[in-house]
Amino acid sequence: MSATEEPLNGVDLAAVAGLVDRIRTEPAAASTVWSAEVTWTGAFRSEAQVRGFGPLRSDEPVGLGGTDTAPNPVEQVLAALGNCLAVGYAANASVEGITIHDLRIKLEGNLDLRTFLGLAEANAGYEAIAVDVSIASDASEDQLARLHRRVVASSPVGHTLSRPVAVRIDLTSTAN
Amino acid sequence: MSATEEPLNGVDLAAVAGLVDRIRTEPAAASTVWSAEVTWTGAFRSEAQVRGFGPLRSDEPVGLGGTDTAPNPVEQVLAALGNCLAVGYAANASVEGITIHDLRIKLEGNLDLRTFLGLAEANAGYEAIAVDVSIASDASEDQLARLHRRVVASSPVGHTLSRPVAVRIDLTSTAN
Secondary structure, X not given: OOOOOOOHHHOOHHHHHHHHHHHHHOHHHHEEEEEEEEEEEEOOEEEEEOOOOOOEEEOOXXXXXXXXXXXXXXXHHHXXXXXXXXXXXXXXXXXXXXXXXXXXXXXXXXXXXXXXXXXXXXXXXXXXXXXXXXXXXXXXXHHHHHHHHHHHHOOHHHHHHHOOOEEEEEEEEEEO | OOOOOOOHXXXXXXXXXXXXXXXXXXXXXXXXXXXXXXXXXXXXXXXXXXXXXXXEEXXXXXXXXXXXXOOOXXXXXXXXXXXXXXXXXXXXXXXHOOOEEEEEEEEEEEEEXXXXXXXXXXXXXXXXXXXEEEEEEOOOHHHHHXXXXXXXXXXXXXXXXXXXXXXXXXXXXXXX
């Protein structure tokens, strides 16, 4: 790649390689901490702040008691999974020398509302999530199948959802 | 509540009660399907579309090879969890007659980058997520402790993360 050439898929592989090198010599660099802070803004509306970015607004549909001004939290989970898979495809395709022309990811999740509504004491979350990936590229079917396996095997949000995470929720501060 | 009075915490409990009544007579109404569609927009950037709302933009920090224009997918997961807990507090507090004056939720997650970077074949996702909830309300400590237990026991995103979800990811359409 020359200095003026656009990198494959626009991906800065040198930055990723630099991180890989750093982790090889300093394994602790692989341990990362991510954070967000949510502020309730009334009714079922809230805003999540991540670093210095604009707030991620949340609401619920009217049928669920909300005012329907933004995607709801379970939709946000699907969005996060799709966004994560997009990074995985872009990263792994670039490593493999595959040019991606188009990449679209459709996600659907099934959720039983009874536990959330207090009608049951069971799983309040997604029972299943189905993802359909549609890609246009210069790769062969075999290359794409291998790419797909790599992406699925290394997706941070995919693993977060498919494996149990130790979630600790504490009420740390109260005031009247 | 009179017609002109603001409902407790702004929450439309009548809509929630209507849904509960409907599910009691028509259990299938509890089965919901949520969806999102993600479009890759180059490098590690993508946009998630949920219903008719503006896109949820995603990117990665520069150190991870991105262009740092938006929260990344694992940060979006924390945002979704915090937004979900905010709904849970608002809903359950309103049912209990508790007025919430202020509600803030701080979230942190620990993630080992090695699997995502191809340096290991292990858990690419969050190992642990810690959430600190800070609430100002007119409730007693006992009421708040009970409220907290109810929220944690019925959080759709909380359960989605703490339990394994059947995630199926298919490469359904390819073109060269």
